[in-house]
Amino acid sequence: MATADKRPYKVIGTRPVRHDGADKVTGRAKYGGDMRLTGMLYGAMVRSPHAHARIVSIDTSQAEALPGVRAVVTSADMPAQGDRVVELGEGAANMRHLTANILARDKVLYRGHAVAAVAADNVHIAEQAARLVRVEYEVLQPVMNVLDAMRDDAPILNDDVRTESLGAAPQSPDQSRPTNIAKHFLFEKGDVAKGFAEADLVIEHEFDTAMVHQGYIEPHNATALWNTDGRITIWMSTQGSFTARQQTAELLRVPVSSVKVVPMEIGGGFGGKISVYLPPVAALLSRKTGRPVKLQMSRADVFEATGPTPGSHMRLKLGVTRDGRITAGEAWIAFDAGAYPGSPVGMACMCVFACYDVPHGRVEGFDVCVNKPRTNAYRAPGSTHVAFAIETIVDEICEKLGLDPLEFRLKNASREGTRRVDGPVFPRIGMVETVQAIRDSQHYQSPLAGPCRGRGVASGFWFNVGMKSSVTATVNLDGTVSLIEGSTDIGGTRTSIAMQLAETLGIAAEDVNPTVVDTDSIGYTDVTGGSRVTFATGIAAVEAARDIQRQMVQRAALLWDVDPAAVKYDDGRLLGPAGKQFTFKELAAEIHQTGGPIIGSGTSSSATQGGAFGTHCVDVEVDPETGKVQILRYTIAQDAGTAIHPSYVEGQMQGGVVQGIGWALNEEYWYDDRGTMRNATYLDYRLPTCYDVPMIETMIVEVPDPQHPYGVRGVGEVPICPPPAAIANAIYHAVGVRMRRLPMSPPNLLSEILQRFQD
Amino acid sequence: MPRVFLPPALRSLAGGQESLEMPGSTVREILAELERRHPGVQAGLCQGDGLRPGLAVCVGGAVSTLGLLQPVGPDDEVHFLPAIGGG
Amino acid sequence: MAKKRVVSATINGEVVEFLCEPRQTLLEVLRDTLDMTGTKEGCSNGNCGACTVLLDGRPVVSCLVLAMEADGSEIRTIEGVARGSHLDEVQQAFLEGAALQCGICTPGFIMQTEALLQANPNPTEEEIRFYLAGNLCRCTGYDKIVRAVQAAAQKRLATT
Incomplete structure (x- = not known):
């Protein structure tokens, strides 16, 4: 299509075998669930059987008495958060809600809501002990449907939720009643009444969609070690090691620098592996036991207690002229956020008419709490x-x-x-x-x-995001380049990033060795999500390659005893005056004699996608x-x-x-x-x-x-x-x-x- | 002069206008001038010395990572929108 | 807790003895006792196929096999598919055909494909899709997996 046959590139557009491929077809690749550490304990979660209930009491004594049980934690072990809203990489989070979702405090808001956790010598003892934790509940009426939850007489999930309107000053909690409607969005362009008056045909319908799950095959997991020096290491599958680090640090109220997240290979995410669930719990169990603790969800836990995408109720109206020109559009969109606010309804509002030139439009959106798991991003949320x-x-x-x-x-x-x-x-x-x-x-x-x-037929739109990425790249003596990045690789992005570095340097994709490293080993990098990695981490890789080009030009100038301005980097070669020339490989062999290591670095932060x-x-x-x-x-x-x-x-x-x-x-x-x-x-x-x-x-x-x-x-x-x-x-x-x-x-x-x- | 677009919830503070020209070379300057002319606008968009949580500013067609510090060119449009994440 | 018993099985051509409890699955023993984590855990109730191994030549989901049932059997896992340092045709076809994205389902698909091509060296697309229907992949939409199986079959046919 389009420009495909006029491609000016040598590496871009080719189909090399992915760099991590051999590990993944032989079973050698280590995913989060494959983590094994000396002295490691296994954990199990205690989860609510009710969709909506008040926790009257939790008795962990029987569980603690079971031989082989090493520790039990509840929300009492989680630090208090107060009224804090923290920017966590993929949007701001109310920490009071976030911590209550990790381990329920006074109420459970959905079936599967975590209440307590156990660490034991093996997973069977842990599961047995979890069943011995006695939780007394006062069962409350659940509200499951978004329209029901919006009614004035609906059961209220969160006492601290007041409706926030986009662009309006916040209401004081003292002066208003709690509600399930957490957010209200309104967008208006032009004059909708005039637009519909110009229409020859107006169609309006209501729509319902069910809550669905991302369905990644690998369950959530985390292995944590809270070391005696206060440093916490988390090995886990995550779409974003840096946001996982920050969420874990904020939830445990420790400095972000005392947490290191080691991203293991990840078995799918699609937006569902951005929020943390297990790492703070595993860390608390590790602190209590002095040993590494591994937690892994069952498949039922993944469905019931992670972050699916909302169900919705929508009303949509579109006006057109007889010859098929859109004159106006109006949409009313309500999403079930799940237990805590934060559905992607704002983005839905911005997407609904995005494929079309709608001269007059009005879109209203509502983020509504219901007794289902707290929703999360799912592919173009x-x-x-x-x-x-x-x-x-x-x-x-x-x-x-x-x-x-x-x-x-x-x-x-x-x-x-x-x-x-x-x-x-x-x-x-x-x-x-x-x-x-x-x-x-x-x-x-x-x-x-x-x-x-x-x-x-149908069309669709998604924004795609930019956000922040970092790449460093080291030139090896044999003319290969080691590329270090922080973007966890869910679908072959090691290769798409390496290819952009290779293209810029004029070397082969196979001569780049990409590695995804932990949060102590690379600059800040946002999540693998929002269709951003090949775009933004790619820009960082191109910047790193340009940095290498500049340094290689200086080395060549030194060797030739010419001004660097007289040296040109062209398609993997350094060209000097009077026909002097180095290939990338030839000059790479000289780097130790010309000033030592060449390390290029690059970041991306301001670019946004179209x-x-x-x-x-x-x-x-x-x-x-x-x-x-x-x-x-x-x-x-x-x-x-x-x-x-x-x-x-x-x-x-x-x-x-x-x-x-x-x-x-x-x-x-x-x-x-x-x-x-x-x-x-x-x-x-x-x-x-x-x-x-x-x-x-x-x-x-x-x-x-x-x-x-x-x-x-x-x-x-x-x-x-x-x-x-x-x-x-x-x-x-x-x-x-x-x-x-x-x-x-x-x-x-x-x-x-x-x-x-x-x- | 830059043109700032107001979220519908704030338009009543500015006589119902969808957008208005506002001098300034950063988002912060533009908001300060907007607040001077149409008091109350800032409370809807800002908290402390930053944008309200969950809000992003889009300048010249690009969502800014600089927030209030974002430079604004004379022909730029300024929009306040929900922050976008992704899956 | 019931007492542990000694189980002996041939795994990837080597005789292996291990201790296990009656409640432990073959999947758990492979991963936790024998440290063979190439066999993946996706659901632990037989629905996803990520833990597929060959038990006496038959593909089974190892999460639904008790480890004790494996006594005296011959087991082949993803770790035993490559011949020395050479990938076999199925592994090579998955790599070259970009038939994996996150890769968590890949060992299970490769084991199921090994069983398919053993039973039916030249399957149709319909036969491939039917035979692999117990293995879930959430990333690829299956297109490139089915093509990789076709490519592996053709390569094997051409060399035998």
């Missing part, structure tokens, strides 16, 4: 929800007006200069190009025949007797800016699509009326398997982002946004039913089909 709403309404409009859905998108697409409803103006973006790619694709151009078959767009096309077949949907064919076109390693770009696109298919068709937190999740196993939660999906065809569109030296756009998140809408649209074209509830599982779809036949 908030954007998939709203894409389901807007993209199915767009499809309905196209059908009613007899317009091609891709031509409608081209006509209304956001482009460079389009003002978003939340205010800012888009820089150079690739929405149009992704729509064109799908329009011209072999898939969209091919006919689809057969009963109960339909084709759907945003990522994707457009998808899917063919489905619906079984009208069961409501089961089969994906027949799927094509994704996405703007990657510049694809550094195309295989891993495709991999992100394919993986995001299949997660989106799961969200669309199967996945949901299924609660009973007591607030118990009834499907907290993989078997019942049902991620897509390879038998459920076809090959996912990818079209990498390249509209370079001018903020990155090679034009990179993050690719990790936006592929999850369009699938539920695209599939809903395909289902409509297959069986004539408009789905406005996720998941579109067989029972949900079948009931709509039966309804339609009754009508």
Whole structure:
């Protein structure tokens, strides 16, 4: 696509084997759960069986008396936090809420909420002891639905929550009643009433989506050693070792410098491994026992007690002229934040109309506490929800007006200069190009025949973030470069970072050895999330390479006895006057004789990304007797800016699509009326398997982002946004039913089909 | 002159305007002038000597990591938005 | 707690003896007693396939096998797939085909694929997808895994 055949690069755009590959196909790679230390104890958590209850008493005496038990901790062992709001790398956190989520203080707010923890000689003794911890509860009425929780007479989860409005001065807690509505967002552009008055057709619907989980295969884990000198080391799987360090230090109220986080290999995250759950608990158990302590969640704990993404209720209205021009849009979005405030509803508000030039818009969002686990980021947080709403309404409009859905998108697409409803103006973006790619694709151009078959398209947007990264790189005598970074590698980013350093230095990707190191060994680096690593850590690597270039130029100048200004670094060679020349390798061999080590360093902090767009096309077949949907064919076109390693770009696109298919068709937190999740196993939660999906065809569109030296756009998140809408649209074209509830599982779809036949 | 966009909750303090021109070469200077002309605005956007937690400032199309210290060019737009994270 | 017993099994071609309690799974013993952490733990209730090993040639989820049941058996784990310092065709195909992202499910997929190609050296895409349906991957969307299995099968067919 686009610029692919005019590529000026030597390393970028190639597909080298990833540097950590051999370790990962032989079982040698050490993940957090693989940690073993001499004298290590194993821990187990005591968790609430109730969704909402007051803790009357906790009696740990029987557990402590069990042979082999070494320590028990409760919230009484956690330092008090008071009213502190702390910036933790990925947003600000209320420390009182954060600590209560680690170990419940006076109330439990969801089933699975941690109450106490045990360390013992082995995991079986620890689990047995956990069952001996006696917790007396006063059971309270849970509230599970976002609309119920917003009512005036709803049970209140947190006494200290008052509604905060974006841009409004905070309310004093003394002068107002507690509420479950933690945040209120409002965005307005233009004159919505005027916009709808100009419309020939206005479509408005309500939508519901279920809470879903990131579903990473590796459970959360942490091994902690609180040493006698007061220094704490945590070995864990995390998306961000520095935010994990900071969260742990703030929760334990120790200086950040006394905590070292050693990031182990990580078995998936998707936003769910940013918040810490286990490290402070493992550290407290270690302090009590003087030994390292390992904690690992069960799969049920992962579902019940980590950070899934919210369920939602949304109302969306879109007005268009007869010839298919959007005149106005209005959205009302409520997300269930879970037990404590902090859902991504603000981002959902900013994403809902982002694909389109909406001249008049109004978006309102609510962050609402319910008795479910505290939600967290999940791949383009908030954007998939709203894409389901807007993209199915767009499809309905196209059908009613007899317009091609891709031509409608081209006509209304956001482009460079389009003002978003939340205010800012888009820089150079690739929405149009992704729509064109799908329009011209072999898939969209091919006919689809057969009963109960339909084709759907949808687009999606995600911001992508910049934030902070650090890289150092050392030149070795043999002309290779050792690259040190702080970005934990979840999907092959060691290689995409190494490739950018290699490209800049004009050496081979294989001549760079990337290593992810602990928090004492590299400068501050933000999380592996927000589709930022290949972008921002890539910029840091390019800066480090340029730093090396400058030093190599000086060394060559010294050897040639010329002014450094007379030396040029060009494609892995140093060129001097009168045809003098060194290759990178030749000069590297001389570095000890010319002044010693050459270490380049680079950081990134101010660059922000221009945003990522994707457009998808899917063919489905619906079984009208069961409501089961089969994906027949799927094509994704996405703007990657510049694809550094195309295989891993495709991999992100394919993986995001299949997660989106799961969200669309199967996945949901299924609660009973007591607030118990009834499907907290993989078997019942049902991620897509390879038998459920076809090959996912990818079209990498390249509209370079001018903020990155090679034009990179993050690719990790936006592929999850369009699938539920695209599939809903395909289902409509297959069986004539408009789905406005996720998941579109067989029972949900079948009931709509039966309804339609009754009508 | 820089143009500052107000969150809807603050627009009533500035006569209902969506945006207004405001002199200043940093976000801090612009906010101080805004507060002088339309008292109350600062309480909605700032806490202590920084932005309110969870709030970010977007200047010239880019979300700033400098907050109130961010330089503002004469043609820049200034927006106050929820801070963006990611998965 | 019941008494520990001695269990003897052949693991990756070597006779291994270990002590275990009746309640310990094969997965736990492999990882915690024998320090063979290449076999991964994803759910410990047989749903995800990350802990797949070959027990007397059959693929099993080792979290659902009691270690004592393994007495006298022949076990093959991910640590026994490479031949000396050479990766086998399946491992090589996963690497070259970028068929892993986070890599936690990879050992299980490789073991399941070894069993598949033993039973069916030239599987169709449908057969591959059916045979691997008990192994969950959350990162890749399976596309590149299925292609890697196809590539490994073709490479083996070409060399035998």
